[in-house]
Amino acid sequence: MALGALSHIAFTSSDLDRSAAFYDLVLGFIGYTRWPAVAGQAKWKKPGVGIVLIYTAKNDRAHDRAAPGLHHYAFEADSRAEVDALHALLAANDVTTLDAPADYAYTSGYYAMFFADPDGLKLELCFAPHAYTPPPT
Template sequence: METNMLHRGRLIDHLQLVVRDLAASKRFYSAVLGALGIPLGGEGEDFFWADELFISSASSRASAGALTGRMHFAFQAASREVVERVHAVGLAHGGRDNGAPGIRPYHPGYYAAFLLDPDGNNVEVVFHGPANRSAESVVVKF
């Protein structure tokens, strides 16, 4: 296994999905993540991973033998065009439409699309608009 850079300051450190059909999930996530410019980081007989996303079968020792429930999570995109590309690629690789690319009312410039992965997880891809593109973290003090 490779050594990876540790990122601090994010709310979510990593996410594991335990899926019914690992091959179907690998086709979907390889395509979606590839459209985002994120390659798979590694794989084994009963798992694969990319960045902080780990996906395994129920038979994996990392799964405790149970599928995860339906989840909603979002991937960040660098532009509206990337949101549109990810949505199209996801549909072509086993995903189902759960919201076409478009402006959402969450904040000005919020442009997103939603896909259901092969297990029914709601996978969002979002571009936060030009006013919110900073790669730097924002620290809020209370």
């Protein structure tokens, strides 16, 4: 464990079974394992990395990433090839891709793709080899 490291993140879903199938696909690709969860939730773990939880939504309001709250969540990739491979996997499973893999100027070498979960939550897989490199002085 590391002080400040992300422990877990919980998303809400309007349809737990539909979302669980989606997250099985995505999280399975990036190495998470489905884990037993309490009723009304689904859980995936990747030891040493994190825990993703899905809670059943308590109302039917649509997610709005432009409103206060979560804008998007990014998972790390170890290579550009992994970003491309997830893009291909999602396309083969009719998952909405928001932005195909591309280079971004956020940090040197940043390469990412963006997609949406079944409730429209924006997700990202990024290869950011210099994300934690201190800025030049």
